[in-house]
Amino acid sequence: DIVMTQSPLSLTVTPGEPASISCRSSQSLMYRNGNNYLDWYLQKPGQSPQLLIYLGSNRASGVPDRFSGSGSGTDFTLKISRVEAEDVGIYYCMQAIQTPLLTFGGGTKVEIK
Amino acid sequence: QPQLQESGPGLVKPSETLSLTCTVSGDSISSSSYHWGWIRQSPGKGLEWIGNIYYSGSTYYNLSLKSRVTISADTSKSQFSLKLISVTAADTAVYYCARLKYRPHYYYYGLDVWGQGTTVTVSS
Numbered sequence: 001d002i003v004m005t006q007s008p009l010s011l012t013v014t015p016g017e018p019a020s021i022s023c024r025s026s027q028s029l030m031y032r033n034g035n036n037y038l039d040w041y042l043q044k045p046g047q048s049p050q051l052l053i054y055l056g057s058n059r060a061s062g063v064p065d066r067f068s069g070s071g072s073g074t075d076f077t078l079k080i081s082r083v084e085a086e087d088v089g090i091y092y093c094m095q096a097i098q099t100p101l102l103t104f105g106g107g108t109k110v111e112i113k
Numbered sequence: 114q115p116q117l118q119e120s121g122p123g124l125v126k127p128s129e130t131l132s133l134t135c136t137v138s139g140d141s142i143s144s145s146s147y148h149w150g151w152i153r154q155s156p157g158k159g160l161e162w163i164g165n166i167y168y169s170g171s172t173y174y175n176l177s178l179k180s181r182v183t184i185s186a187d188t189s190k191s192q193f194s195l196k197l198i199s200v201t202a203a204d205t206a207v208y209y210c211a212r213l214k215y216r217p218h219y220y221y222y223g224l225d226v227w228g229q230g231t232t233v234t235v236s237s
Contacts (some may be wrong), residue, residue, distance in 0.1 A: 001176065039223045041160075048209055048230055049152075049160065054223035060227075092160055096223070099215055100148045100173045102162040 004105035014113045019080040021108045023093035028073045037096035041079045044089040115140035117228035127226040131197040135210030148213040180206050186207045200235045
């Protein structure tokens, strides 16, 4: 099984400042087509998770461009260029290299100062 | 935009079977474009993928739950269902259904539509 490890566990950010979350996988998530099968999801308080980023760096429909995903192989990063109050919640990475078998990371809680 | 809605009992006794249904509107579960899946979240914990079903009827399960889980679909009702047998308190969770936009060898777009979730408590 692929193990997904996120860091930090929690993050407190000042509005307008950047934030960064790391996700590491125990196996490479790069497929032979060159795509990295890594997604990012945000679960806002009291809501269902929502897709932010798919295939490592592609923003989902309607996701603000302050969110960006990068990385390759086993190391990935989600960056928020300027955090807003509405960005609070728990962020999860998820491997999809074994799609349709999926594995989530443990989550990173983002709070606002 | 398609919508997914979970339904089922909110309380299940230990050792019994948990049964949930996800009703899909605004989309076809017979499409080759999607898998349909279940994910759960135990109190205070992270997300755990349970399994998926494809339009062909193929199913895929989390190895840790495989011996207890069955996912099935009723295309005439545009529903897919989850059955989890021999439940314990550890199965207490919010259960989500979701759409995985993925067609093997063609494209992948992630879990792009989620239901609102339904809370299931296992207790006598």
